[in-house]
Amino acid sequence: MNVSDSQKHQVLNLLKENASERAIADATGLSRRQVRTIKQQAPSGEDQNPLASDHQPTMTRPAAITELVKLSTRPGGVRHSEMWPVLRALFGLRFNGKTGAMELDMTDNQLRYLKEKTMEAAASKGKEALFIPEWLPRRAPAAANDMLINMAGWLHDRAQEYVSEFMSAHPDASRAAVFRELTCLSFPLASPEPIQTRCKRNTDNADKLQRRLGDLAGKPAANEPFPPDVELNRLCI
Incomplete structure (x- = not known):
């Protein structure tokens, strides 16, 4: 790009x-x-x-709304990243002690309110404000959306196949819980908890349960194991 x-x-x-x-x-x-x-x-x-x-605010709300109306009523609408200079001027920045970075001193509710006021201001001028997600391209957006939906369906189907295979080996587990855990381990954004933390907790619980049950836990499943996921194994160690 x-x-x-x-x-x-x-x-x-x-x-x-x-x-x-x-x-x-x-x-x-x-x-x-x-x-x-x-x-x-x-x-x-x-x-x-x-x-x-x-890092203090340098723009009033009416001025910010005026600028956002200009950006959002363009043929291609506006992405969050393109709004950033206006948001920075309106809300200012704050230091995030956890990440060590400066970030917008703004809440989700404040952003939502600002978008609502921008849409109202645009409508008063006979225009429509459009806020588009970062992933949506301006070239063939409808085709891109259809493609992403199809891919999501394929990904969901594959995940369900893995869950079914897990359930065939461990039928006493909860299918819904297995699907949720598989999703959280596969996609970091699916849960606010870091994968490393989740893996450690799961491993600790599994080891403790194995020790408590001993022979009652039964033998490992006889089916062929999955090829090792090097990256996931690295995170879980």
């Missing part, structure tokens, strides 16, 4: 505010490699400044 001048400018501004590469990538829609390249190519005068302290 090509990097536009506005994205480069946005990256440089975020670097000045001491934002992490991950936070910048999330805000701009770029990859961390692209962010790192821009960082390395930045003139020394525009390198990140760890002493930057100007």
Whole structure:
């Protein structure tokens, strides 16, 4: 993906505010490699400044709504990453002690309210505000949506096949719980809990139950084991 001048400018501004590469990538829609390249190519005068302290709001709500109306009523609508400069000016930034990065000093309810007011303001002008997700491309969006839905269906079917195989080996388990746990272990965003933490808890519980039951736990299933998932095994160790 090509990097536009506005994205480069946005990256440089975020670097000045001491934002992490991950936070910048999330805000701009770029990859961390692209962010790192821009960082390395930045003139020394525009390198990140760890002493930057100007993180306070600089825009009023009416002004922010006016800008968002302009962005959201374009033919291609607006993505969250494209709203970021306006949101930063309206809400300012705060330091996240857990991630060590600067982030928008904004709640989900505040963002939801701002979008509602933007849609009302656009409607008052006979226009329609459109907020689109980051994954939705502007080229052939309907076809892209259909493709994603089909892929989701295939992924769901494959997961159900794995659950059925698990249930055939361990019929006393809950099918719904197995599906949920499989999803959480496969996709980090499916649960706020880190996979490493989940794996450790599951392993500890399984080991304790195995020791308590002893021979009553029965022998391992005789079916062929799955090929090892190197990445998942690394996370669970």
